Amino acid sequence: MESYRKELWFEASRRRELINITSYIDQCLKESSIKEGLVLVNAMHITASVFINDDESGLHSDFEKWLEKLAPEKPYSQYQHNGFEDNADAHLKRTIMGREVVVAVTEGKLDLGPWEQVFYGEFDGMRKKRVLIKIIGE
Amino acid sequence: MESYRKELWFEASRRRELINITSYIDQCLKESSIKEGLVLVNAMHITASVFINDDESGLHSDFEKWLEKLAPEKPYSQYQHNGFEDNADAHLKRTIMGREVVVAVTEGKLDLGPWEQVFYGEFDGMRKKRVLIKIIGE
Amino acid sequence: MESYRKELWFEASRRRELINITSYIDQCLKESSIKEGLVLVNAMHITASVFINDDESGLHSDFEKWLEKLAPEKPYSQYQHNGFEDNADAHLKRTIMGREVVVAVTEGKLDLGPWEQVFYGEFDGMRKKRVLIKIIGE
Numbered sequence: 001m002e003s004y005r006k007e008l009w010f011e012a013s014r015r016r017e018l019i020n021i022t023s024y025i026d027q028c029l030k031e032s033s034i035k036e037g038l039v040l041v042n043a044m045h046i047t048a049s050v051f052i053n054d055d056e057s058g059l060h061s062d063f064e065k066w067l068e069k070l071a072p073e074k075p076y077s078q079y080q081h082n083g084f085e086d087n088a089d090a091h092l093k094r095t096i097m098g099r100e101v102v103v104a105v106t107e108g109k110l111d112l113g114p115w116e117q118v119f120y121g122e123f124d125g126m127r128k129k130r131v132l133i134k135i136i137g138e
Numbered sequence: 139m140e141s142y143r144k145e146l147w148f149e150a151s152r153r154r155e156l157i158n159i160t161s162y163i164d165q166c167l168k169e170s171s172i173k174e175g176l177v178l179v180n181a182m183h184i185t186a187s188v189f190i191n192d193d194e195s196g197l198h199s200d201f202e203k204w205l206e207k208l209a210p211e212k213p214y215s216q217y218q219h220n221g222f223e224d225n226a227d228a229h230l231k232r233t234i235m236g237r238e239v240v241v242a243v244t245e246g247k248l249d250l251g252p253w254e255q256v257f258y259g260e261f262d263g264m265r266k267k268r269v270l271i272k273i274i275g276e
Numbered sequence: 277m278e279s280y281r282k283e284l285w286f287e288a289s290r291r292r293e294l295i296n297i298t299s300y301i302d303q304c305l306k307e308s309s310i311k312e313g314l315v316l317v318n319a320m321h322i323t324a325s326v327f328i329n330d331d332e333s334g335l336h337s338d339f340e341k342w343l344e345k346l347a348p349e350k351p352y353s354q355y356q357h358n359g360f361e362d363n364a365d366a367h368l369k370r371t372i373m374g375r376e377v378v379v380a381v382t383e384g385k386l387d388l389g390p391w392e393q394v395f396y397g398e399f400d401g402m403r404k405k406r407v408l409i410k411i412i413g414e
Binding site for chain 2: 277279281314316318319320321322346347355356357358359364367368371372374375376378406408410412
């Protein structure tokens, strides 16, 4: 069994942003030379997400509006977590979107469906944060 | 390390449907001859889900009502994604239900708890869609 | 490839409780002697969750309030599942929080970000329930 590990760093320019990271994962998979196995891709921070969905700007606007409805950013005082911080909503939004994805590796490629794209979802941005890529297989 | 891959095809007769796929995964695991490892089961489409819960019809009705409350199908015009499509709600519903499950394989069997059953959750049905099963182990 | 399996048992004293289980998983990883691979940690029950977030009591209060807003426990009669049972809300809450996490193993350690802690989320407690830990790697 072979394994590969890499950290990707992101710094979103806004509080919330969805970044397509599929090509970075493709690149890591090539570097790993692993042909059959599993890729784990996870946010290393608890106010961010890695998830799979469509790369369509209308849908991304829908996600923004929907997450704000389910877990509004403001008023900050509605959350007990917001004593010294103001990011409780980001913890909740990331919970809905998910921390991680596991993707199959088949014949040296990410085994994704036709519209599946991997995103880094930032919900408390404007600082450097990391995504972990771990690949195991042969 | 051994690996196994299979696609399962489903065509739900309604827009939304929950299909118990545990026996299909059991069958794949037998075909794979893998005794210890992990199974990844994921929807290959971004308006569908693979998740684990109870096979109880009352609960399934509760899921339907609850998902319609959190991410209503109509009016279609409430979502920016719904220009040429009408399935934005399905992207959101699948986000809540999850894309994938990872299940342990122990002594050649799916290592599930007493009531755990694996479901394909269709939220934009009436067309052919796929689930990917990838097993790695020994 | 090596594999390791352990069940952890919990009995929450209340209906809902969040228990930090990171140190138990650390201990299992040491027992396994696996240096590179993946750990799967999943609830074996469908009214409980394993998830990763911050070990901060204010945030945990926020989770309680938020989950009660999205999937209220009462009135019990609002759910069709609640014929002989009263735990439909627990099935829904666990769906939001997630069944499982997959964590990378690197150089013999859980490869977690700075604030990532693994929790068992109980939503229908006061009875014995299990978490499964499965580690594969080398």
